[in-house]
Amino acid sequence: MIICIIPARKGSKSIPDKNIREFNGYPLFVHSIHQAQSSSFIHRIFVSTDSMEYGEIAKQYGAEVIHRPDNISDDLSTDYSVFQHSIQYLNKELNIENIECIVHLRPTYPIRSTELLNNTIQTFIQNKDNYDSLRTVILSEECPFKMYSIHNNILYPLFHTFGFINEPFNQPRQVFPSIYIHNGCIDILKPETIINKKSMSGSKIYPYVMDEFNIDIDTEDDFKRAESRIIK
Numbered sequence: 192m193i194i195c196i197i198p199a200r201k202g203s204k205s206i207p208d209k210n211i212r213e214f215n216g217y218p219l220f221v222h223s224i225h226q227a228q229s230s231s232f233i234h235r236i237f238v239s240t241d242s243m244e245y246g247e248i249a250k251q252y253g254a255e256v257i258h259r260p261d262n263i264s265d266d267l268s269t270d271y272s273v274f275q276h277s278i279q280y281l282n283k284e285l286n287i288e289n290i291e292c293i294v295h296l297r298p299t300y301p302i303r304s305t306e307l308l309n310n311t312i313q314t315f316i317q318n319k320d321n322y323d324s325l326r327t328v329i330l331s332e333e334c335p336f337k338m339y340s341i342h343n344n345i346l347y348p349l350f351h352t353f354g355f356i357n358e359p360f361n362q363p364r365q366v367f368p369s370i371y372i373h374n375g376c377i378d379i380l381k382p383e384t385i386i387n388k389k390s391m392s393g394s395k396i397y398p399y400v401m402d403e404f405n406i407d408i409d410t411e412d413d414f415k416r417a418e419s420r421i422i423k
Contacts, residue, residue, distance in 0.1 A: 220298030323393020
């Protein structure tokens with residue numbers, strides 16, 4: 192069985208009630224429900240939430256609800272704690288144990304094509320014996336080997352060496368390999384990655400490189416960018 196989990200807590204400091212703010216006619220997290228429903232691979236869809244209101248919305252649009260406790264629903268709560276709780280809930284409360292893989296759809300990424308979702312799932316199924324998880328990534332425009340932190344008004348390079356290169360921060364970026372960023376669009380993982388490896392990713396992550404429109408909503412400007420994309 193392949194399941195989808197959409198984490199949607201009620202707290203959001205950047206944008207109050209961000210996960211249920213209307214976007215293109217629906218509460219934001221409902222778009223992830225619709226996308227999961229459009230997939231030919233996903234059998235059951237769950238929304239993990241600490242909100243009764245969010246839970247009712249999830250059920251209204253055809254998802255099942257995992258009731259999440261408050262102690263793993265604040266700003267510092269990790270994906271791992273949420274998914275560990277979700278697996279325990281599914282096993283104990285719903286007697287669901289035959290989970291082949293879990294598709295993690297973040298509610299803040301409302302624009303995903305069915306083709307992309309199906310392709311990532313199929314790719315992971317074909318490769319899951321050799322990987323702990325799959326993550327969508329995009330090519331970074333910035334080079335981390337040329338970055339600094341600042342302490343007491345002094346620049347400190349993040350990297351003093353890279354391989355055989357000394358002072359990489361003084362080198363042209365062309366000498367470095369391409370760098371990719373985890374964009375949060377789609378994550379897929381095996382339950383044993385969480386249960387046995389105590390991790391959301393494990394050590395062997397399949398890189399699914401995206402080259403299409405990328406938007407993860409965290410600010411008002413992000414909402415505007417995403418809305419302009421829908422209008423077009």
